[in-house]
Amino acid sequence: MPTRHLLLALSVVFVWGTNFVVIRWGLNGLPRPTAPWRKQTGFGVLVPVFGMSASALLLGEPLPIWKLGAAALVMCGLAVIVCWPLWQAARTRNRQAISPGA
Numbered sequence: 001m002p003t004r005h006l007l008l009a010l011s012v013v014f015v016w017g018t019n020f021v022v023i024r025w026g027l028n029g030l031p032r033p034t035a036p037w038r039k040q041t042g043f044g045v046l047v048p049v050f051g052m053s054a055s056a057l058l059l060g061e062p063l064p065i066w067k068l069g070a071a072a073l074v075m076c077g078l079a080v081i082v083c084w085p086l087w088q089a090a091r092t093r094n095r096q097a098i099s100p101g102a
């Protein structure tokens with residue numbers, strides 16, 4: 001791996017890691033959530049990556065990296081499910097534009 005790419009990857013890791021530290025510092029002065037569990041669960045389900053990390057930090061639970069990876073896989077899967085029909089429709093339109101007689 002080129003040195004430039006390695007430094008870029010390390011800088012992303014550093015920024016991502018300090019993000020959670022700063023969020024935790026900001027949440028230290030806040031009281032525990034009083035919202036019903038249904039609303040907290042709904043937020044965590046609708047926005048898996050940020051919902052899970054914010055819920056874990058608010059509730060004082062540990063947040064291992066595998067949970068973030070699993071949530072990122074869920075988001076990628078949802079993105080593929082949403083974007084696949086759009087991609088197929090665009091592909092069909094492009095094929096028709098290239099060969100109108102077919």
